Amino acid sequence: MEKIVKPGALLVLAAGVLAAGAVFAKASPEEVDKLGKTLTCTGGEKAGTASGVPEFTGKWLGTPPGIDYKPHTGQHPVDPYKDEKPLFTITPENLSQYAERLTDGQKAMFAKYPKTYRMPVYTGHRDFRFPDFVCASAKKNAQQSTMNANGLAVEHGDKGSLPFPIPKTGLELAFNNLLPFRAYNEETIRDNANVLSDGSIAWGRANNYSMSLMNMPDEAGKPLEGPMAQGMNVTLLPEREKGTVGVNQEPVDFAKDGRLQWTYDPGTRRVRQVPEYGFDQPMPGTGGKMTIDQDRLFNGSPIRYNWKLVGKKEIYVPANAYKIHGNNVKYADLIKPGHANPDFMRYELRRVWVLEATLKEGYRHVFAKRVLFLDEDTGQALVSDFYDARGQLWQHGLINHYYAFDANTFHAGTSFFYDLNSGGYVAYNLFQERPLGPILNKGNLKPSMFTPEAARNAGK
Helix, strand or coil, X not given: CCCCECCHHHCCCCCCCCCCCCCCCCCCHHHHHHECCCECCCCCECCCCCCCCCCEEEEECCCXXXXXXXXXXXXXXXXXXXXXXXXXXXXXXXXXXXXXXCCHHHHHHHHHCCCCCCEEECCCCEEECCCHHHHHHHHHHHHHCEECCCCCCEECCECCCCCCCCCCCHHHHHHHHHCCXXXXXEEEEEEEEEECCCCCEEEEEEEEEEEEHHHCHHXXXXXXXXXXXXXXXXXXXXXXXXXXXXXXXEECCXXXXXXXXXXXXXXXXXXXXXXXXXXXXXXXXCCCCCEHHHCCCCCCCCCCEEEEEEEEEEEEEECCCCHHHCCCCCHHXXXXXXXXXXXXXXEEEEEEEEEEEEECCCCCCCCCEEEEEEECCCCCEEEEEEECCCCCEEEEEEEEEEEECCCCEEEEEEEEEEECCCCCEEEEEECCCCCCCCEECCCCCCHHHCCHHHHHHHHC
């Protein structure tokens, strides 16, 4: 059982499972007053720790001084910490020294790959901040946001920031991960590698477009309602699926509206609505190793799980992950049998919220339990461990986030989903060898681009 650090009065533990009809109290005036003072404007503790958690400085908004970067063009991420070297590296030989600051999935990776797996740990940095309007929305949300009685929507929240900067329940944490402040427009040609246990790779590629309607510049501060997000995925590889197009729409209120998905089939030249979309349906191009609701480690309706806020913990997580996303990174160097090349990884010691989801009685999902570790400053999940119906650890997933200068927020980059049974894994959202990286917040995407008719036109 992992040791949980409980940092004083800031932490309020959830009392187990959400009771039917329960609506939880908003943050107290005393708690709200801490935002921007002892807490960051989105609820993280500003202070560092003697053990190595960095102090929040927030000294940079957007592109740091001395960095040559042209925003909104798809330039690959530029590393402001490129000259730093690891403080130390966690290996099977010294694992016991750091075990209390590792997740069960991380420890399982060392057991599975004792000769090759390691974790380079760097000096921590919390140097980037959010725009002022994000802080303003966060403070309002801390004062007014509540969970709907059915646990499937946020009430009285505003767009443009986390709905719960001072979370008190597991469901509030889950909705922070669903509704963080992130890029409002994104266009990326993604490569996905389905890596088999023998090291061979089945490649996928798609052009992805997405709009986060909660974070549009002219929507900040408005009521949290309407569609959450819209997306389009145009398949480029494998060749047999080339031309397949999917468009989807994500609701804010999962009780009132479902997730909608339409697919254009180039063989029949027809668009059809998918009867049900999300949950544990296989993610296309991953060989069944990844489910649709594993993107960003969890997405979609929370209805199938009971959500428990376990506490706060200091663990080593991927952070400031610029090195892995450089345009000098070659897939042959990064994608290795068993796991990604550790030379490209960067771990830092961070405080994270520990969120445990257990499958509700009467509901189905391939993961009977999932444990997510959410960054205290952003609300976004960084690492997750996944368990099967027997309660056995099955998968370990992680996202390499970095602060995107052109979006003034943290962006989910390349992810890895490791199957601890088969030895295979998925490298998801690769763009290192693409001419362009993610094109963020260019402002050229419109809601009319995410309709069934748009899917038909994109597939022609």
